[in-house]
Amino acid sequence: MITLKYFASLKAIADKEEEHLDIENPITIDQLSDIISETAPKMGAMIREKKVLISVNQEMASVETIIHDGDEVAFLPPFSGGTK
Amino acid sequence: MITLKYFASLKAIADKEEEHLDIENPITIDQLSDIISETAPKMGAMIREKKVLISVNQEMASVETIIHDGDEVAFLPPFSGGTK
Amino acid sequence: MSTTTFSKVRIQLEDFSVTDEIEAMKKVSRNIGGITTFLGTGRELSKGENISKLNFEHYPKMAEKKLEEIREKAIKDYGIIDMSIIHRIGPIDIGENIVLIVAAGEHRKETFVACEWAIAELKRTTPIWKRETTSSGEVWVQDTP
Amino acid sequence: MSTTTFSKVRIQLEDFSVTDEIEAMKKVSRNIGGITTFLGTGRELSKGENISKLNFEHYPKMAEKKLEEIREKAIKDYGIIDMSIIHRIGPIDIGENIVLIVAAGEHRKETFVACEWAIAELKRTTPIWKRETTSSGEVWVQDTP
Numbered sequence: 181m182i183t184l185k186y187f188a189s190l191k192a193i194a195d196k197e198e199e200h201l202d203i204e205n206p207i208t209i210d211q212l213s214d215i216i217s218e219t220a221p222k223m224g225a226m227i228r229e230k231k232v233l234i235s236v237n238q239e240m241a242s243v244e245t246i247i248h249d250g251d252e253v254a255f256l257p258p259f260s261g262g263t264k
Numbered sequence: 265m266i267t268l269k270y271f272a273s274l275k276a277i278a279d280k281e282e283e284h285l286d287i288e289n290p291i292t293i294d295q296l297s298d299i300i301s302e303t304a305p306k307m308g309a310m311i312r313e314k315k316v317l318i319s320v321n322q323e324m325a326s327v328e329t330i331i332h333d334g335d336e337v338a339f340l341p342p343f344s345g346g347t348k
Numbered sequence: 349m350s351t352t353t354f355s356k357v358r359i360q361l362e363d364f365s366v367t368d369e370i371e372a373m374k375k376v377s378r379n380i381g382g383i384t385t386f387l388g389t390g391r392e393l394s395k396g397e398n399i400s401k402l403n404f405e406h407y408p409k410m411a412e413k414k415l416e417e418i419r420e421k422a423i424k425d426y427g428i429i430d431m432s433i434i435h436r437i438g439p440i441d442i443g444e445n446i447v448l449i450v451a452a453g454e455h456r457k458e459t460f461v462a463c464e465w466a467i468a469e470l471k472r473t474t475p476i477w478k479r480e481t482t483s484s485g486e487v488w489v490q491d492t493p
Numbered sequence: 494m495s496t497t498t499f500s501k502v503r504i505q506l507e508d509f510s511v512t513d514e515i516e517a518m519k520k521v522s523r524n525i526g527g528i529t530t531f532l533g534t535g536r537e538l539s540k541g542e543n544i545s546k547l548n549f550e551h552y553p554k555m556a557e558k559k560l561e562e563i564r565e566k567a568i569k570d571y572g573i574i575d576m577s578i579i580h581r582i583g584p585i586d587i588g589e590n591i592v593l594i595v596a597a598g599e600h601r602k603e604t605f606v607a608c609e610w611a612i613a614e615l616k617r618t619t620p621i622w623k624r625e626t627t628s629s630g631e632v633w634v635q636d637t638p
Contacts, residue, residue, distance in 0.1 A: 261476025345621025
């Protein structure tokens, strides 16, 4: 099982804050975006179009990152902490 | 009458904090250093050798500055306020 | 002052005291000669719109980890003695404190560089998001750093 | 808080509170988004010698005038909203506050630049002198800025 987390503006787009998925084998982020598209097509498209940052187990991920069972994957809009 | 002020390390060299002098006509800083040398020769030498900063009426002075009756002349060692 | 309250890196709902954070920092070393702090506060105007309220959200654990990485890199790369970083989350009014960076060093130069780097790096790498409430409604701010 | 206590430029015997100075600054404008402060503190070591005590002397009126000039030039040249400058005189222990610069602006960049410029300019132009007490005795510090 993997955990998916959506933050800030992405919560409305995914229509959820968190979800859990069972995966049988390690998957790529591209494959994950296909699964997400089934319930949240706009969110899936944003991932494929690289419009969100992705972290895996709290470290920034790249397109090559492979997701394994037990991982926590988070979708992060551009940060705006601190101040200008 | 003019007022002379000595600050920080210069108080020990001039052996005073403040003194008053009567001057008949405007004088140059060079002429003033001669008068000071009469009672505090080391102080007079430091002024001539430009080892101290001088202010006249709380503004930094140059060698050309002429001192007039009523002026406040201060002798200032290098500043060390603030922190490194 | 418990050590929990004054951990050097914190994300918290409550306000903080700049004086208390500086005094905690001074206890680290008797050789501190300069402390540069940056305090971010809620301002009323953003892109010409009047803001009535701010709200910050973070990714728990990851945000704290990023702040700790910034702190450690600042100490190592800029030769400062220590740094603390505190960011508030939740609702914040105009004029209230949002974020504080405290950089302490022997001399002033390195504390300015480290402090300015840290706030820029926080904005770039730390998963914290801001929602602004204006007369047009609530919006998540997504300005690039 | 009387206006006397919170005049923007002060030379005083008493300690000051960084939090109070920042809060006084925030009252100037609801558009302050960043406040950079520099705090100089008494450090124990100087050129390898242990310092037990510091003592600051100033040229009254001229020192205040120079600080006000620095404040006005910082506001004008760097586009910050306001600045306050406080320097203590008299005896100061290790770890105690010596000098505080508070630079408030809409955004952070200009506040860092103005704050760093102001403390360097203070050291260069303001008639304030430091006496250090070490095991070798008391000496006036005459390091060039």
